[in-house]
Amino acid sequence: MNHHNAPQEEPAEHLRFAAYLSELEQVSDADEADLVSEVLTDPDQTMARSAVLWHLDRRATDIHPGPAYEPWAEWMTHVTVRHPFLARRLQEWSLFRAITLGQPWSRDALLESSDWLQLKTAAGPNTEAVEVLAEHGRTKRIRNTARINLKQSSPPSAASQHIHKS
Incomplete structure (x- = not known):
């Protein structure tokens, strides 16, 4: 068979x-x-x-x-x-919400959070949170995601602004 x-x-x-x-x-x-x-x-x-x-x-x-x-x-x-x-995922969604909306949040809570939340936050819009994760994120992937996000969101330097205006 x-x-x-x-x-x-x-x-x-x-x-x-x-x-x-x-x-x-x-x-x-x-x-x-x-x-x-x-x-x-x-x-x-x-x-x-x-x-x-x-x-x-x-x-x-x-x-x-x-x-x-x-x-x-x-x-x-x-x-x-x-x-x-x-229950923890819901707590982390609440922390993500606070970070995203610019409400008060705890650096320690972010650094103690799961890889899931750190990675989600590292790719997000809150520069302060992204900077914390670029330096102290739990994994290399989280730190790299945060660093890339910071590079992509930083304004161009004065020299490159001048070049683009010419």
Whole structure:
């Protein structure tokens, strides 16, 4: 019997993951916390947390600059409180929001944050945060990303401005 040509069934957790992503993408704001809570009761906790992480990142990306972010993050923090990785991601989104919007933020909190947040911040618009990461980012990739960002965002020197005007 040739197993190479037999169609392979999608594992049940893959099907549930895809279904969760679809449901989370379409959920109303009013039902979001209940759905996230329901997903987090799945017996495959790794898959469930991955689906919720995907959702949190998508939602935070969409709303972090606006006023809807703070109440949403507070509510999602309550829902994810028993899931340290998800709770930390929400804290890091709040730190990223503060840095991006020029609100008060802690240098120590940035330097203690995950590689994910440091890399995201290193590519961002806050020059002070980028300078901190160019010097003290946890990995070479983070430091290089920050240095490249600083070079690309720095104004041209007076000599090059003069050349361009001629």
